[in-house]
Amino acid sequence: MSLHAHDVTWTAQGRPIVDGVTVEIAPGGLTGLLGPNGSGKSTFLRLLAGLLRPAGGTVLLDGHDLDRLPRRDVARRLAVVAQEVSTDAELTVLDVVLLGRIPHRRRLVAPAGEDDLEHARRALRRCGVGELERRRWPTLSGGERQRVNIARALAQEPAELLLDEPTNHLDIAHQLALLDLLAATPVTVVTALHDLNLAAQYCGHLLLLHEGRLVAAGPPGQVLTSETVERVYRVRAEITRSAGGRPSLRFLSRAGAAGADRSGAAARA
Numbered sequence: 001m002s003l004h005a006h007d008v009t010w011t012a013q014g015r016p017i018v019d020g021v022t023v024e025i026a027p028g029g030l031t032g033l034l035g036p037n038g039s040g041k042s043t044f045l046r047l048l049a050g051l052l053r054p055a056g057g058t059v060l061l062d063g064h065d066l067d068r069l070p071r072r073d074v075a076r077r078l079a080v081v082a083q084e085v086s087t088d089a090e091l092t093v094l095d096v097v098l099l100g101r102i103p104h105r106r107r108l109v110a111p112a113g114e115d116d117l118e119h120a121r122r123a124l125r126r127c128g129v130g131e132l133e134r135r136r137w138p139t140l141s142g143g144e145r146q147r148v149n150i151a152r153a154l155a156q157e158p159a160e161l162l163l164d165e166p167t168n169h170l171d172i173a174h175q176l177a178l179l180d181l182l183a184a185t186p187v188t189v190v191t192a193l194h195d196l197n198l199a200a201q202y203c204g205h206l207l208l209l210h211e212g213r214l215v216a217a218g219p220p221g222q223v224l225t226s227e228t229v230e231r232v233y234r235v236r237a238e239i240t241r242s243a244g245g246r247p248s249l250r251f252l253s254r255a256g257a258a259g260a261d262r263s264g265a266a267a268r269a
């Protein structure tokens, strides 16, 4: 059953930021969370993670109200990779990844055991940053930090993994490596993504948010139509399909932009 949001709403200063969203997340699958800037993706992920309390509706984890589950139980189950993470500057990379092991320790202050170290090192290797374990966090590049953060979440051994634009800062080879890893893991993954082509290529299921509302949900071919893309992103796109039926988008112009017709015609010629 995994995660289920039922009619979830969250407001800020009286404005609905997430507005009556109902979704059931496919267990073991890779679900892409799409939507323009400010459409509510991060807020919805935080609601799914139990980091924000819904103003209305409920988030269920295996049928239990997330709000009522002890935080430690949730932390053993569910890992989050936020967009920007501030971490103590003095920590080494290995220390950062070991933070992911805390929910599994018998006592919060217990030192890391052999088992924790093994999990942490395996997670670093899976993210292709095994050689960085002794480096201090502030010396890492943006892409290295991102991969170490993902290793921290994997070391947590979650059943559900929620990621907010994890491909930020990554070059194309590392973006593909990360999405290969996420697609191959048996963990239930929900990830916010901006790249519609990568989402179409890798995700089994897509959720499309617009102004806080869920406007489409389903397999990529169903969600990413030229009509939906134009309505939600105000961008014209030509969509072709691969042999497997996955959509591939070529962006023609911003809808209504000056010169839009001309560039659209040029692109079609």
Ligand SMILES: Nc1ncnc2c1ncn2[C@@H]1O[C@H](COP(=O)(O)OP(=O)(O)OP(=O)(O)O)[C@@H](O)[C@H]1O
Pocket: 012, 013, 017, 035, 036, 037, 038, 039, 040, 041, 042, 043, 044
């Ligand atoms: N605490 C808050 N107080 C006021 N407004 C907020 C708050 N949190 C989020 N918002 C607003 O809610 C909207 C949705 O924000 P959110 O970060 O969820 O969007 P997003 O889809 O993740 O955007 P992006 O793609 O730019 O990361 C934005 O307009 C944002 O400014």
